[in-house]
Structures are given as C-alpha cells and as structure tokens.
Amino acid sequence: MIDLAHLIEQANDLAPLPASTVRLAELASNPECHLNDVVELIAFDQALTAKLLRAANSAAYAQAAPVANVQEAVSRMGTAHVLSLAVAAGARPLLQARVPAYGLDEGRLWRHSVAAAVAAETASRLCPVVVPPETFTAALLHDIGKLMMGRFLTAEILGYIRRAQEVDHLSQLEAETLLLNVHHGELGGLIAQHWKLPPRVVLGITHHHHPEQGLDVICDLTYLANQVAKHIEAGLDGQPCVLSFDPGVAERLGMTVQTLENFYPIAATRYAQVSRRYDVV
C-alpha cells in the first residue's frame, strides 16, 4: 500500500513556506507582537507590500485617504488582519494546486482554506471562548496534508478507500486511517512541524477532524472553521448543505444550535467581503 516512512520523508521535502511567512505566522501567534516587527518584516517583501497597499486602498476603505506605506496600512487594517493576509499570501502558491485524488480542481483547496481562515477570524468575534491567535493559521493550513497525501493515492488505493466507504460506511478520514495508518490531518501536522510553525498550529491541523483528541481549544476551533468553510462553499456552489456538528465541540466552545446557525451567515458575508483580498477566484 503506502510506504509510511517514504510518505513522511516526502512530506518533509514538500516545498517549504517562505521563511518570512513562517516568521509572520509566529508573530500572528503572539498576542503581544510589536507593530514595528510586523512592519519591518513586510516592508522587505515588495510583492507583499504592494498587496497590502492594494487591500488597504480597496473599496472597503474607499472613504479614507489613500495609504502609501506599510505602517499606514497596518494602522488602517489592524495587525491581525494584515498578518492574516501576509501568511495567506505565502501559503497561496502551495494551496492553489489541484489535488485530483480528493476531487479538487485548481483553486478549490485555496478557496476552502480561505473560507476556513475567514471562519476562524469570525470565531474570534463570535465564540464565547478565548480564541488563540494561532487559530487563523491553523484554519488556513488545515488541509495542507491533502497535498502530500494526494500524491500517494493511486487509483488502486482510491479504489480500496471507496470500497471501505461503501462497505463499512467509513468517512474518507476513517478509511485513510484504516488502510494507510495515517490520515491527511496527521500528515498536515507533520508538514507544519517540519516547517517549524508554532506548536498550537500543528495541533489544530493534526486534529481538525477529531478535535477531542487534541485536548486544546484550537482543535475545536479548527474543526469549526472547517465545517463552516464547507457551508460557505456549498452556498457559493448553490448546493444544499446539511452539516453535522459534533455536539462535544459545541459544548466546549460554549455554542448553542442558535449561535451556530447565526455563525454561518455572518462568516459567509465576511467571506464575500474579503475573499478577493486573498486572491480567491
């Protein structure tokens, strides 16, 4: 089937995130990060600087005077949002790829990742728990393992996975675990670890399907972000979306059916507002 050692070796060889992105992810994970650190790091990256200035001068801020430098952009948009855009810009080239083994055309994984990241941002406003600053990055990168797993899922293995789903009614994740002894969340966690992303980002990615195993609120929040992202995408595709939501997660996050129902449209609206900033086509 899959040579696990080889898979892990390949995961470690996946093109790394740019060093500046990893550093930005670290800063984004630190609630006490200094504004000057962010400005300095971004100012060295011309493409990122241009992108931020475009975003800061976009229609959303049309009534304000144009900004001309990173410092002003950060002041206008807020450190957290600037960091979100910066981390996303670094991850985009990877997540833009098509992953046929998971039925993902070019751009679909990116769209899902951005929707999850937006849901994580929304959670920081709507969830009654304290949302760790690492949540955005964990949500953005939660499916990074699919990139690597997808390379190993041959037609034969996909056939076994499909039969496991049909015969034993297993989810994709359960079938991966049964047949390959690893699932895409765990593989994504390994990749994030290899990239030296903050430990809580690794936890959120690893346990985004079974957050109860992670013993950290970031796992619940990444699960929430993933579920909400599916909901947003279904809306964009005009598909009905009946999502199941683990009641244990809702309980740990202090959310009720009502707050969850309110959450979805707010996150979808937010996604519609900001997705262009993340270059979602």
Next chain:
Amino acid sequence: MTTADFDYVREYVRVQAAIVLEPGKEYLVESRLHTLARHEKFASPDELVAQLRAKPQSDLHRKVVDAMTTNETSFFRDIHPFEALKKGLLPEIIKRNAESRQLNFWCGAASTGQESYSVMMTLAEHFPELLSWNFKYIATELCQDAMARAKAGRYSQLEVNRGLPATLLVKYFARQGAEWEFREDLRKRVDFREMNLIKEWVWMPPLDIVFLRNVLIYFDIETKKTILGKVRKLLRPGGYLVLGGAETTLNLDDGFERVVFDKTACYRVKQSSGKANQ
C-alpha cells in the same frame, strides 16, 4: 482477489486469531496483503495466497495473521480511561493494597506499546510511590512485529503526535535521530509477553487492573465470552476490567458489574459471583 482466496485467508485468520472478516471485507484483506506481498517480494496478493496454500503453516502464515491484525493505538487513547485510572481506580486500589504494597496490571493486546507507556507515565506523574511497590505490569500481544516495537519503545514523530502532550514528550522521551525513545527505567518495568488471546494464556498473577480495550470488537460472541470468563477468574476481588468505549460485558458475562468513573465504564467482578481470584 478471488472468492476462494478470500475465504482461505479469512478462515485461517479466524482459526488462528478469532478475527472475524465478514464477506465484503475483501478490500481490507487485499489491501493488507498487497503491502505484505510487496514486502515479501511476491508479484501480487494472489501469488502470496498461492504460496500460503502450497506451504501450510509457514512463517508467511504468521505474517498474514500479523498483517490482518489491526494495530491501531495511540498515547492516552480516548483520554477518559486514563482519567478514570488517575482519579478513581488507582486511588481506590492503592488504599486497599496499602498493606501488601502489591499491584498487578495487565494490558491485553498491547500493540506497539503506547497504551502501556501511557499508563507508566500516569503512574510516574501521579503515583510515583507505586514504582517502589511490588508492582507488576504485564503487556501481551499477538503480533510479533508490534511487540518488538513495543519493547524497543521507539516512536516516530507521527506516533508521538497522536495523543502525547508536549510536556510529557520532553519529560519521558529522548530524541534518537528521527524517532523518540521512551525512558528506559520505565520501559523496563513493562513485562512484554507474546500471547494469543484465543489460545493458551501465559501465567499471570491475580490482577488488580486489566486494560483490554478495543480488542473484543474483533471477536465473535463465543470468543468474547471465553475471554471475559478468563479475565474474571484472574481479577482480584475489587479489581477492575477496562474495555473500549464500544465494548461491554453486558449479555456476555453476568459475573461483572458496571462501575462508572466520570465518562468511563469499568467492570468489577460481582461479590456474589464468588468466582474472583482470592
């Protein structure tokens, strides 16, 4: 895979390990044998099965049983049983055995050892005095490869990511290249033994705690009953059996009573059954 080959493998696995493979599980047998065939230099699973038929009772047969054994495990799997151990079972048993200073623990189907080492970390963290008692920890496993890995106590990053908090990782494991090795002094307290649950059992002392989690689900009802009956006879009065979340003694062995510790159901031999090991 032909129906005849599937039937051959599933019958062999049933007889040797009581693992039940219902029709429809061809995909599982084929995928597991696919890996084994490649490892053993056969061109295909079909060729491997042909070899099994040609040479009955070969080492290849053992490897097939090993391949069909599900070794899914993780550190602190499901967490709640370890909370029950920490907050309920161990405090109660330590109090009861304070005079004899003796405690015997058995972990059946120990797989690659993560569950046993999770117990050892729980002891070292919360009940270090137990390590100076006459404390026996026996871990048994059918699969030879899994047991060899358990004895070595070395785990990949992927495996330590499964359930092991970072604080315990740095405290109880040492980095050895790409792997993490469990602390030797605690590792040596675990007595790993090869044992097939459906065949003759190795000798075991009267037991205070039995962890037999996520094992019975693979067996048919008669095998479950036989195993539970044997466990009941080995348990000391007041001793506990801990099963997997989807397992129970209900309708299988009425010699047990259910005792709930927070979110974990444990099973104790009923006083009236009179069958507990005295």
